[in-house]
Amino acid sequence: MSGAASVGPGRASFDADRMHAAYAVDVVDAGAPGAEAFCRVNMVASLDGAATLGGRSGSLGAHEDQRLLSVLRSHADVVLVGAGTVEVEGYGGAAVVDADAAWRTARGREPQPRFAVVSSRLGLPPRHPFFTDAVARPLVVTSEHAPADRRAALAEVADVIVSGEHRVDLGGALDELAARGMPSVLCEGGPGLYGALAEADLVDETCLTLSPTIVAGDAPRTASSAHEVARRMRLVHAIAGERMLFLRYGRAG
Known part of the structure; x- marks a missing residue:
């Protein structure tokens, strides 16, 4: 959730090779058995x-945060985001910059990862830029309870995954994505989706960009849910940028 979906070019000071190495993930090749x-x-x-x-x-981000966002997306098969975040943050267009698209292509992957939106009500219309400006066919993750007419309309512009009866079963959705050759998922929030993943114990890693800003007010936390959870994580690295601190945490055990 570190910014809008269309990513602009980063400054020369950003060491993309270092960041690609720092955020590499050990995931079974897409489509491989198991x-x-x-x-x-x-x-x-x-x-x-x-x-x-x-x-x-x-609004909390900066150029280096946006550039890292592209790197993180480069390591994913699919970028998962909540419907509210799609509307607020202005998702639509390419996921990664040209340099990272070339990085993916050199490793035998499609130039762009796919976007997937999680929505129970399917309020996003088919004409939304999330669908019309997509450079790779997007996905919609919903439940059986979602309106059938809206599911049919969105199926014209996206691949629809139905997981869960009355609410979206996120674990089932992740399993379905893996079965379709997309095991590596990057979730960009919002807080409700992050909280739901945490509640279901589906978060393998958390990457947090710490912005040098004090906000106060009543802004939400990065994760929110109806119930508290205590998912212990271990620090993988802390990288200081020009202004920001980039933290990577993995499962504690």
């Missing part, structure tokens, strides 16, 4: 824990 879902979450937060500034997470 491939299991791997879910990494990427969020940005202020110094006082706010997930948004002025209602948007992108």
